[in-house]
Amino acid sequence: MRQISKLMAATALSVAPVGLGEVGAVAADNDGDQVITIQVENDLLFNTDEDYTNGLRIGLVHRPGKTPFADDVSDLLRRYSPLADDAPSSDIYYSLALGQNMYTPGDIATSDLITDDRPYAGWLYLEFGVTRENPGGYEVAKLDLGVVGPASLAGKTQRWWHGVIGIGKPEGWEHQLPNEPGINLYYSRGYRFATKAILGSLQADVTPHWGVALGNVHTYGAGGLTVRLGTNLNRDKGAPPRIQPSLPGSDHFSGDDDFDMYLFAGGEVRAVARNIFLDGTWRGHEHHVDKKTFLAEVQVGMVLFLGRTRFALTNAFRTSEFEGSGNHRYSALTMSLRF
Secondary structure, X not given: OHHHHHHHHHHHHHHHHHHHXXXXXXXXXXXXXXXXXXXXXXXXXXXXXXXXXXXXXXXXXXXXXXXXXXXXXXXXXXXXXHHXXXXXXXXXXXXXXXXXXXXXXXXXXXXXXXXXXXXXXXXXXXXXXXXXXXXXEEEEEEEEEEEEOHHHOHHHHHXXXXXXXXXXXXXXXXXXXXXXXXXEEEEEEEEOEEOOOOEOOEEEEEEEEEEEEEEOOEEEEEEEEEEEEEEOHHHOOOOOOOOOOOOOOOOOOOOOOOOEEEEEEEEEEEEEEEEHHHHOOOOOOOOOOOEOOEEEEEEEEEEEXXXXXXXXXXXXXXXXXXXOXXXXXXXXXXXXXXX
16 A cells, blocks of 8 residues: 555656646646646644644646646546536636545544544545536536555654644554545536626626535535625636535636635535545444534635735635534635646
8 A cells, every 4th residue: 555655646746747847838828727736724723633634735737638647537537427518618627636634533642542533544645637617617527546544644744744843743543544545536516607896896706516426435415605706706716626525616717917806605515425534444344433414514715816826715614524523624725826
């Protein structure tokens, strides 16, 4: 499994320079159709260190034909998903991302197994995606390939980071879920209802959405909506990107204006059939908890555009995911650069 972790990192690094090395040519040919995004999700701002405690994702979105191998996977997604039928006036983007998620119980200071709380777990993955956008909304299909367990390196990463910032190191990672390869498909669709300027340059829009996930990591169905208020809302579609499972967002954005901004609020209800981080792996012998079938998530935040850079701050509130747990809050910081 350690070899899988190394292979995933090597694959991401091998295809990323293909896009990054062509910055000058791409900027000239496609007028900034590539976007690199760095996302960090953490519950530190709410003074907690539990449940979904950290997520990191680094992604590249681009026009088709920029990243060999990654494009081949995205081509398959496009061919065998509802995105196969290209709608007129639509833009198609492919994406590649590398991410890591961490999950811990509430008490990370004890080395004992906490039987009435969620298990320690990590998820390291490569994400391939295809997005279709038009003024009326978006469609997104994604494929995640990765590994749960010690091979995700989540335990080592959290111990290292806690040492860097000088807080107590987690002591219970020896109880984490065992290694299991993960494969997951995600599909979401949003329908954007936009308004004209309602006060000067101020605009508003509403985007209902629905989505499904299928795999041994996550299986669920979801539905919700997002409301936005700000200037030049056509610069992206819906909301800033988030780490799965989450409300959908847009990796790509456009425009070169010096400054635009918007506020957003959204909500989603999910019916969950499987969550490996609560149910445990297919082996079924390790510690697990009784997950709840239904949960809700609400997010509020702000997005700033400064030329070809986008900054986003999101605060997310998620209802209890398993019996005996409380609600969970965390924040997401996102920076995107278009080139």
